[in-house]
Amino acid sequence: MSEQLETSSPRIWVFIEQEEGQPHPVSWELMGAAGRLAEELPGSVVEGVLLGHDVAGIAPLAYRYGAKRVYMIDDPLLETYRNMPYGVGVSKLVTKYTPEIFLFGATTLGRDLAGTIATRVHTGLTADCTELAIDPKQKILAATRPTFGGNLMATILCRKHRPQMATVRPRVLPMPEPLAEAEGELLREPLDLKESDIPVRRLRLIPGEEQLNIEYADVIVAGGRGVGGPGGFKLLEELADALGGVVGASRPVIDAGWLSHEHQVGQTGTTVRPKLYIAAGISGAVQHTVGMSGANFILAINSDPKAPIFQMANASIVGDLYKVIPELIRQVKGTGNGQ
Amino acid sequence: MHSVVAIKQVPDTSNVRINPETGTLIREGVPTIINPYDIHAVEMAVRIKEQFGGTVTVISMGPPKAMEALIECIEQGADRGILISDRRFGAADTLATSYVLAHTVEALLAEGPVDLLLFGKQAIDGDTGQVGPGVAARLQVPLISNAVVIESFDPVARKAVVHRKIEQGIEVIETSLPALLTVEKEIAAVKRAPLPNLINAARYKPEMWSADAPVPFDIAQVGIKGSPTIVGKAFTPTAREAGAILSVAEKGLSETVADALEMIIQANVVTIQNHNGGRP
Ligand SMILES: Cc1cc2nc3c(=O)[nH]c(=O)nc-3n(C[C@H](O)[C@H](O)[C@H](O)COP(=O)(O)OP(=O)(O)OC[C@H]3O[C@@H](n4cnc5c(N)ncnc54)[C@H](O)[C@@H]3O)c2cc1C
Ligand SMILES: Nc1ncnc2c1ncn2[C@@H]1O[C@H](COP(=O)(O)O)[C@@H](O)[C@H]1O
Numbered sequence: 001m002s003e004q005l006e007t008s009s010p011r012i013w014v015f016i017e018q019e020e021g022q023p024h025p026v027s028w029e030l031m032g033a034a035g036r037l038a039e040e041l042p043g044s045v046v047e048g049v050l051l052g053h054d055v056a057g058i059a060p061l062a063y064r065y066g067a068k069r070v071y072m073i074d075d076p077l078l079e080t081y082r083n084m085p086y087g088v089g090v091s092k093l094v095t096k097y098t099p100e101i102f103l104f105g106a107t108t109l110g111r112d113l114a115g116t117i118a119t120r121v122h123t124g125l126t127a128d129c130t131e132l133a134i135d136p137k138q139k140i141l142a143a144t145r146p147t148f149g150g151n152l153m154a155t156i157l158c159r160k161h162r163p164q165m166a167t168v169r170p171r172v173l174p175m176p177e178p179l180a181e182a183e184g185e186l187l188r189e190p191l192d193l194k195e196s197d198i199p200v201r202r203l204r205l206i207p208g209e210e211q212l213n214i215e216y217a218d219v220i221v222a223g224g225r226g227v228g229g230p231g232g233f234k235l236l237e238e239l240a241d242a243l244g245g246v247v248g249a250s251r252p253v254i255d256a257g258w259l260s261h262e263h264q265v266g267q268t269g270t271t272v273r274p275k276l277y278i279a280a281g282i283s284g285a286v287q288h289t290v291g292m293s294g295a296n297f298i299l300a301i302n303s304d305p306k307a308p309i310f311q312m313a314n315a316s317i318v319g320d321l322y323k324v325i326p327e328l329i330r331q332v333k334g335t336g337n338g339q
Numbered sequence: 340m341h342s343v344v345a346i347k348q349v350p351d352t353s354n355v356r357i358n359p360e361t362g363t364l365i366r367e368g369v370p371t372i373i374n375p376y377d378i379h380a381v382e383m384a385v386r387i388k389e390q391f392g393g394t395v396t397v398i399s400m401g402p403p404k405a406m407e408a409l410i411e412c413i414e415q416g417a418d419r420g421i422l423i424s425d426r427r428f429g430a431a432d433t434l435a436t437s438y439v440l441a442h443t444v445e446a447l448l449a450e451g452p453v454d455l456l457l458f459g460k461q462a463i464d465g466d467t468g469q470v471g472p473g474v475a476a477r478l479q480v481p482l483i484s485n486a487v488v489i490e491s492f493d494p495v496a497r498k499a500v501v502h503r504k505i506e507q508g509i510e511v512i513e514t515s516l517p518a519l520l521t522v523e524k525e526i527a528a529v530k531r532a533p534l535p536n537l538i539n540a541a542r543y544k545p546e547m548w549s550a551d552a553p554v555p556f557d558i559a560q561v562g563i564k565g566s567p568t569i570v571g572k573a574f575t576p577t578a579r580e581a582g583a584i585l586s587v588a589e590k591g592l593s594e595t596v597a598d599a600l601e602m603i604i605q606a607n608v609v610t611i612q613n614h615n616g617g618r619p
Contacts (some may be wrong), residue, residue, distance in 0.1 A: 083482045112484045115472030124567030127467040154573045161567035199481040199515045208508035275608035297608045312579040315602045319587030327596040
């Protein structure tokens, strides 16, 4: 099989992250980006890398998102993610097939793994990119990321080492439409490890209390320090319910213990990309806005007419959120004009 | 028991300002702090020392000013501080940084065993979280990232049980020792430094290692030479455009809210089923 592989065409690889056989959507977001990069790199192919146990069923989906080929290591030792066997397996694939570019989701798993691979194969890795492009002159990956807490953007290049590696957070890139049907090639590779080679074991998993899934919510009603206390979030929740959304928050809200960390949007929280983001009592610090500036529509509610959040909102209401939100709830629910 | 903790001195990014004309960082007057996660790693190492005896070594690669950060760690209860500092280490990316730190640990290993390596989850200046995984890969020790609890620690059987935070919840891992943990703040709450430690730290002088002594580093692998990535350009983020600003004080509550809802509906981002407008 491997004789058929084009040796000259640059390979753009996407790590297909899966948990219990469920592919993580960021894998497809990355496939979309890989496809756009491929257009700028003549002759290149988009391919997926898939590790796990009993995961072959994911490959056809990868073809529909644009992978021409999937390299798969399917082994019982890969049942749950462990850094060492995944690191060994993926590094072996890289050494054997020498991809030009290799993209990972900036999830807990993706960050853990990408940092390991980059060191093992001795190359550059750019974390948490917000934009991927091909530098038109040098024909290399130009990976843009925020640094210094989002105060500055930097475009990182990796000139001589291969693959050029990057991680991207879920929801930073748009989700592409899959093709209705597509064919691809599945290449199986062995892991060649024994359980006794692996220094760690998963004893158990304590499932998270809340499966909030804020990163894939279409509507987020977020509150900040201006909400003033945990009680006020009941109001935000009511509005979120009326709009079919979830509640988000800025960091002071989490630090004060008004809501759990899963709700935090921003640099040290989650990046979100909802259709509608309502920011109430949030000033608009850059560490917050880097996590939500991808929203289609931002409505800001703030009593301070000079709040920086107004500089980026599609619509802004200068007013007290304790008056504005109840009125919003009333009007959204269509229960009268609230005079 | 010997724990090694890697710490970084970082600018306090909540105070970072950007020169709008040049798009570069204004470093003057920006306070530096120990990377917030790293101080919790130090605290964890000190607690293990309190329970099992042994020593805590703190290592940092950075400019001479980073001595302050090491002394602060001595105040927190660390025994030894090593600053790896050399002009040739400048402009290192994560690959070059992980080389320098791994090589330093190797030098410590030549003196005696190391049982535990603790790193912060990420540094707030670069936010990469790559250095810990890189050092673990170089030293070929198990990596446990995003650690929140050390449930049990057995230096005799050389095993530990660690909780790590993942998207699905808390993963409980058993690992052989030595292992490298990258820690979240929950790993150990930082206590106020006790007086004897402060006195100790006031007299303490961290060691200063250069690229040549006491152990030679491979110059090809450090600093800008050893860094595969370079910054092509830096710029301030492009702002979104501001939309309409509606004022409750000027238009009245229900009118303002109705206008805002109308804009949301026009933008076609959500369907609001029962909406009948706020207008009487
Ligand atoms: C390394 C680092 C990482 C960080 N990461 C994050 C992150 O991930 N996410 C994050 O959010 N922040 C983060 N921060 C913090 C960030 O810098 C800001 O401090 C934070 O976002 C401010 O939150 P806020 O807007 O809720 O609070 P404030 O800035 O205090 O703003 C409160 C706002 O509420 C308004 N207000 C008050 N009362 C009312 C009322 N009744 N009605 C309407 N408006 C009212 C005020 O006018 C004000 O604008 C980080 C900081 C650092 C240093
Ligand atoms: N220059 C450095 N010196 C010592 N430790 C470092 C250095 N850079 C990074 N680290 C460690 O690696 C962790 C992750 O950093 P980073 O990968 O840069 O986000 C930090 O929390 C530190 O523990």
